[in-house]
Amino acid sequence: MEGNMNLTTTGSADIISVHGLRKSFKGRRGKGRPQLVEAVRGIELAVAEGEVFGFLGPNGAGKSTTLRILSTLLPADAGQVSIAGFDVRTQPREVRKQIGYVSQAGGADPLATGRENLLLQARLYGMNKAAAGRRAGEIVESLGLGEFCDRFAKTYSGGQRRKLDIAIGMVHNPRILFLDEPTTGLDPVSRSQLWAQIRLLRKLGTTVFLTTHYMEEADALCERVAIMDHGQIVAQGTPTELKGGIHGDILSLTVNHVENAPEIALNVLRELDIVREVKSEGGSLRLVVSRGGEALPVVLRLLEGRGIGGADIALSRPSLDDVFLRATGHSLRDEEAVIAAGPARSTETGSAPAPHGAKE
Amino acid sequence: MKFFRDFRVLFARNVRGSLRNPVWLFIGMFQPVLYLLLFAPLLKGLGSVPGFPPGGAYTVFTPGLLVMLALFTTAFAGFGLVDHIRNGFVERILVTPASRFSILLAYLARDVAVLLLQSVIAVMLAVLLGLTVSLLWLLLTLGLMVLTGALMASCSYALALLLKQEDTLASVINTFATPLLLLSGITLPLTLAPKIIRALASANPFAYEVTASRALFLGNFGDSAIVVSAILLAGLAALAFLWAIRSFKRAAA
Numbered sequence: 143m144e145g146n147m148n149l150t151t152t153g154s155a156d157i158i159s160v161h162g163l164r165k166s167f168k169g170r171r172g173k174g175r176p177q178l179v180e181a182v183r184g185i186e187l188a189v190a191e192g193e194v195f196g197f198l199g200p201n202g203a204g205k206s207t208t209l210r211i212l213s214t215l216l217p218a219d220a221g222q223v224s225i226a227g228f229d230v231r232t233q234p235r236e237v238r239k240q241i242g243y244v245s246q247a248g249g250a251d252p253l254a255t256g257r258e259n260l261l262l263q264a265r266l267y268g269m270n271k272a273a274a275g276r277r278a279g280e281i282v283e284s285l286g287l288g289e290f291c292d293r294f295a296k297t298y299s300g301g302q303r304r305k306l307d308i309a310i311g312m313v314h315n316p317r318i319l320f321l322d323e324p325t326t327g328l329d330p331v332s333r334s335q336l337w338a339q340i341r342l343l344r345k346l347g348t349t350v351f352l353t354t355h356y357m358e359e360a361d362a363l364c365e366r367v368a369i370m371d372h373g374q375i376v377a378q379g380t381p382t383e384l385k386g387g388i389h390g391d392i393l394s395l396t397v398n399h400v401e402n403a404p405e406i407a408l409n410v411l412r413e414l415d416i417v418r419e420v421k422s423e424g425g426s427l428r429l430v431v432s433r434g435g436e437a438l439p440v441v442l443r444l445l446e447g448r449g450i451g452g453a454d455i456a457l458s459r460p461s462l463d464d465v466f467l468r469a470t471g472h473s474l475r476d477e478e479a480v481i482a483a484g485p486a487r488s489t490e491t492g493s494a495p496a497p498h499g500a501k502e
Numbered sequence: 503m504k505f506f507r508d509f510r511v512l513f514a515r516n517v518r519g520s521l522r523n524p525v526w527l528f529i530g531m532f533q534p535v536l537y538l539l540l541f542a543p544l545l546k547g548l549g550s551v552p553g554f555p556p557g558g559a560y561t562v563f564t565p566g567l568l569v570m571l572a573l574f575t576t577a578f579a580g581f582g583l584v585d586h587i588r589n590g591f592v593e594r595i596l597v598t599p600a601s602r603f604s605i606l607l608a609y610l611a612r613d614v615a616v617l618l619l620q621s622v623i624a625v626m627l628a629v630l631l632g633l634t635v636s637l638l639w640l641l642l643t644l645g646l647m648v649l650t651g652a653l654m655a656s657c658s659y660a661l662a663l664l665l666k667q668e669d670t671l672a673s674v675i676n677t678f679a680t681p682l683l684l685l686s687g688i689t690l691p692l693t694l695a696p697k698i699i700r701a702l703a704s705a706n707p708f709a710y711e712v713t714a715s716r717a718l719f720l721g722n723f724g725d726s727a728i729v730v731s732a733i734l735l736a737g738l739a740a741l742a743f744l745w746a747i748r749s750f751k752r753a754a755a
Binding site for chain 1: 597
């Protein structure tokens, strides 16, 4: 089981190492001519055994593409990927034995019960009937699938489906589990249940590599986070390190509708020593200040002196979104809003998760 | 052996899936049964027309009907696969160490099994209507159907992995399958056709298959079309299988 053939040059503790990874697709945007879309543009990363590692970034950033290359589903154009000491390109079968992978779409067979789904997967990983039955029973127990595991998967709620998807991905006790957007579209209760499950895996020593576009999720779950945008990693570190890199607090407020109020505010605030960065979008200002408690009254007084009133004033510790904003120049939340509004879908994964058809 | 275990487990899953959604089995049978009930009787009056092959209406028509079943039901096998690509099932299987060969073969074996079941039902219905055929020749004919089913299903899977959408898949399949069907003499024998159509049909492997099946139903084992069509279909099925397995190996993209 142990990947003793560690031929790569990275530290021996790294269970995943990626160098210079690149991938392009021939893509079509609307009716335009097909053009080459660079989905992944030179990724470097390393994950230690037992770590929970997160890819944070908006849809279309290249997270899923990277994950699918790492799990042998997609060939890379360039670069090296080593998983548990095995090369994904030359030893895909060895890699597959080490990993579990749960795609965004999931992969549960809608015309089978949850338990049948688990049995099938266990058998494909080489367990005999008896062992597969035992293991399915175990996982039903530990993930709490008991009340629905003997119903057809097509009858499941979103949360139940996702639990089953993840159960399928870990039925063979993989050393590494890849989870692509594990909680997207789930209600808060299901989400926190899945978080608990992922933490449990961590305790059992499984390496978890997940993607998310929720910064709260990356913050709450991951020991290390790589922030991804347009196919590149723009920042990497523990959430604390990343947020610490901002040095200060975030002060956000909305200015009133006096003419040119945002511009005036921007100009006066830039002069303050205590203000490190100011950004304005529409009528709302976002400041990085060195000591929030002291800065707040100073800022408000100064604005008031110019006849500008502030509303929706909030002082907060930097979040990963602030890290994202600084690294990319745009906010992860804006991206989410744009995506929710529903313009052109990302071509990143080829096929969008669709309603669960039951055709055979 | 690992290959056989993977195959068995996946084949069992595919068969179970079909049994749980038997409506597709019957939808596939609907058209051939209509032809048998509403079209074959029209041939009864044609027995004396010059160029019409020997044997009764059902002996002439049932072999064509079997080829039609084999062509059309398996040609749409890719639809199920598109569904499986979309709900992530294909990736979920591809990420396991299961042999890619066994994955494809488990799909094909299910399709061929369904086709055989449909063919047997169609033949039984034809027997009730007046067909007589010896069991041995019938089995050989079904052998040709197995090759046809494997060929069409393989092409359908390769196309499904390429196109990944039901609507484009349907139009591509219809574009190819309809002329193949019309140029194979399934409904009316090509011996009745003008020269130019016969010339076109001579490039159609399924035309040989229809001729071969008719010869088998009559017990004319000496007819060269039997060997020709068996070799053609086996060769094409092997090529289509290679195409499909290649597509599976680079599937996920």
